[in-house]
Amino acid sequence: MDRRQRYREQTRDEAKRIALEQLAEAGPSGISVNAIAKRMGVTGPALYRYFANRDALLTDLIEDAYNDLADTMQGAVTQRAGHATQMRALATAMREWAVAQPHRYLLLFGTPVPGYQAPMETLAAAHRSMTAVLATVGEDTEPANRRSTLYRQLSAWGEKMQTGDLTPKQLHWGVTVWTRLHGVISLEITNQFEMTGVDPELVFKAEVEALVAWGERG
Amino acid sequence: MDRRQRYREQTRDEAKRIALEQLAEAGPSGISVNAIAKRMGVTGPALYRYFANRDALLTDLIEDAYNDLADTMQGAVTQRAGHATQMRALATAMREWAVAQPHRYLLLFGTPVPGYQAPMETLAAAHRSMTAVLATVGEDTEPANRRSTLYRQLSAWGEKMQTGDLTPKQLHWGVTVWTRLHGVISLEITNQFEMTGVDPELVFKAEVEALVAWGERG
DNA sequence: TGTACATCAGTGAACGCGCGTTCACTGATGTAC
DNA sequence: TGTACATCAGTGAACGCGCGTTCACTGATGTAC
Numbered sequence: 001m002d003r004r005q006r007y008r009e010q011t012r013d014e015a016k017r018i019a020l021e022q023l024a025e026a027g028p029s030g031i032s033v034n035a036i037a038k039r040m041g042v043t044g045p046a047l048y049r050y051f052a053n054r055d056a057l058l059t060d061l062i063e064d065a066y067n068d069l070a071d072t073m074q075g076a077v078t079q080r081a082g083h084a085t086q087m088r089a090l091a092t093a094m095r096e097w098a099v100a101q102p103h104r105y106l107l108l109f110g111t112p113v114p115g116y117q118a119p120m121e122t123l124a125a126a127h128r129s130m131t132a133v134l135a136t137v138g139e140d141t142e143p144a145n146r147r148s149t150l151y152r153q154l155s156a157w158g159e160k161m162q163t164g165d166l167t168p169k170q171l172h173w174g175v176t177v178w179t180r181l182h183g184v185i186s187l188e189i190t191n192q193f194e195m196t197g198v199d200p201e202l203v204f205k206a207e208v209e210a211l212v213a214w215g216e217r218g
Numbered sequence: 219m220d221r222r223q224r225y226r227e228q229t230r231d232e233a234k235r236i237a238l239e240q241l242a243e244a245g246p247s248g249i250s251v252n253a254i255a256k257r258m259g260v261t262g263p264a265l266y267r268y269f270a271n272r273d274a275l276l277t278d279l280i281e282d283a284y285n286d287l288a289d290t291m292q293g294a295v296t297q298r299a300g301h302a303t304q305m306r307a308l309a310t311a312m313r314e315w316a317v318a319q320p321h322r323y324l325l326l327f328g329t330p331v332p333g334y335q336a337p338m339e340t341l342a343a344a345h346r347s348m349t350a351v352l353a354t355v356g357e358d359t360e361p362a363n364r365r366s367t368l369y370r371q372l373s374a375w376g377e378k379m380q381t382g383d384l385t386p387k388q389l390h391w392g393v394t395v396w397t398r399l400h401g402v403i404s405l406e407i408t409n410q411f412e413m414t415g416v417d418p419e420l421v422f423k424a425e426v427e428a429l430v431a432w433g434e435r436g
Numbered sequence: 437t438g439t440a441c442a443t444c445a446g447t448g449a450a451c452g453c454g455c456g457t458t459c460a461c462t463g464a465t466g467t468a469c
Numbered sequence: 470t471g472t473a474c475a476t477c478a479g480t481g482a483a484c485g486c487g488c489g490t491t492c493a494c495t496g497a498t499g500t501a502c
Contacts, residue, residue, distance in 0.1 A: 032487080111246075123413055157414045
C-alpha cells in the first residue's frame with residue numbers, strides 16, 4: 001500500500017503550509033520546528049521524520065517559491081503573442097504574485113536568511129523565471145559592441161544558460177527588465193511608498209510602459 | 219561635570235557599534251541585548267540604562283543609517299554641477315554606500331523586521347535621501363498631463379514634502395531614479411547576480427547611463 | 437485467513453543554550469552647603 | 470576644604486519563555502509466508 005506515502009506527503013505539505021504562515025507573520029526567523037509541530041497537534045521531534053532539519057524545510061520553501069513564481073511568469077508569457085503584450089502580462093503576473101504573498105517574494109529576493117546557504121537545487125528553479133523574462137525579448141537589429149566587458153560576460157552567461165541565439169544586447173535587456181520590475185515591486189512590498197501617498201501600482205505601470213516603449217524603439 | 223554625559227555617549231556608541239557587527243553577521247534578528255552586553259564586558263541589564271529596550275536600539279540604528287546615507291548622497295550632489303554629472307555622482311555614492319555595508323542598506327530597504335514598527339522620527343531622516351535624488355532633476359519643458367491619478371498623487375506628495383516648484387513630472391523622475399537604482403543595488407547585495415557571472419557594477423553603470431540619456435532627452 | 441516479523445510514526449525526557457526584561461541592591465561619582 | 474546627601478552605573482538573581490536536536494522507546498500499520 002502507498003497509503004503511508006500519501007500520508008507522508010500530506011504531513012509534509014501541512015508542515016510547509018504552517019511554516020509559510022509563520023513566515024508571513026514573523027519572517028524567516030519566525031519559522032520554528034517546534035511551533036509547527038505544536039500547531040499540527042504533534043510533538044517537536046516528530047517532524048524530524050519528514051525534514052532532516054530546519055534548513056531542509058527552508059530549502060523546500062525556497063524551491064517551491066521559485067517554481068511557483070516561474071510557473072506564474074511562464075504561464076503569463078506563453079498564453080500571449082507580441083512582445084509588448086507579453087511584456088505587460090509578465091510584469092503584471094510578477095507584481096501580483098509578489099503583492100499577494102510578499103513574504104514569499106522576500107524569502108527569495110529580500111534580506112538573505114543569516115546562516116543559510118542556498119543549495120544548488122534552488123538554482124535551477126531560479127533560472128526558470130529568467131527564462132520567462134527572456135521570452136519577452138524583441139529582435140536585435142543593430143550590431144552589438146561585442147568588445148565591452150559587460151557584453152562578454154553576458155555572452156558567457158547566455159551560453160551557460162543555453163538561451164540559444166539570444167544576443168548580448170537581448171540578454172542585457174532581460175537583466176534590465178528584471179532589475180527595473182524588482183526595483184518597484186520590492187519597494188512596494190516593503191512599504192516604502194506608504195509615506196508618499198503615491199499608489200505603487202501606478203508607478204509600476206508607468207515603468208512597464210517605459211520598458212515597452214524602449215523595447216519597441218529597439 | 220559632564221564627564222558622566224560623555225561617558226554615556228561613549229557607551230551608547232559602543233553598544234551600537236557592536237549591534238552593527240551583529241547585524242552584519244546574523245541579520246536584524248541576530249541583534250541581542252545580552253550578547254552586546256557580554257561583548258562590552260558588562261551584564262545584560264546594564265544596557266537598560268542606555269536604551270529603553272531592544273526596539274529603541276533598533277530605531278537608533280535605523281535612524282543613523284538613514285542619516286548617514288542621506289549625508290553621503292547629499293554630499294555627492296552638492297559638490298557637483300550639471301544634472302548628468304550630479305546624477306552619476308549620486309548613483310555612485312548610493313551604490314558604494316550600499317555595497318560597503320549591505321546589512322545597513324538592507325536594514326532600511328530589505329525585508330521589514332518582524333514585529334518592529336518604525337516610529338515617526340525615522341521618516342524625516344528617510345525624506346532627506348529623496349531630497350538628494352530630486353536635486354539631480356532636470357528642467358521640465360513639456361506641459362504635464364495633470365489629470366492622471368499618478369500625477370495628482372505626486373503633486374500632493376510634493377506639497378507635503380515642500381519641494382517647492384518641482385512639477386509632477388520631475389517628481390516622477392525622482393521616483394524612477396530611486397526605484398531603478400534600488401533595483402540593481404538590492405539585487406547586487408543579495409547576491410542575485412552571483413550565479414550569472416555578470417559584474418553588477420557594469421549593469422549598474424549601464425542603468426545610470428540610461429537614466430542620464432533619458433534625462434537629457436527631457 | 438491467520439500468524440510472525442519488519443517498518444515506521446510519534447512520544448517524552450533530556451541536553452545545552454539563549455532570549456528580553458524586572459527588581460532590589462551595592463558602590464562609585466558627582467553636587468551643595 | 471570637608472562633610473552630607475543625591476544621582477546614577479552596574480550587579481546578580483530571578484521570571485518565563487522558546488529554540489534545535491538526540492535518543493531510547495511504544496504502539497500501530499504494513500508485508501510475507
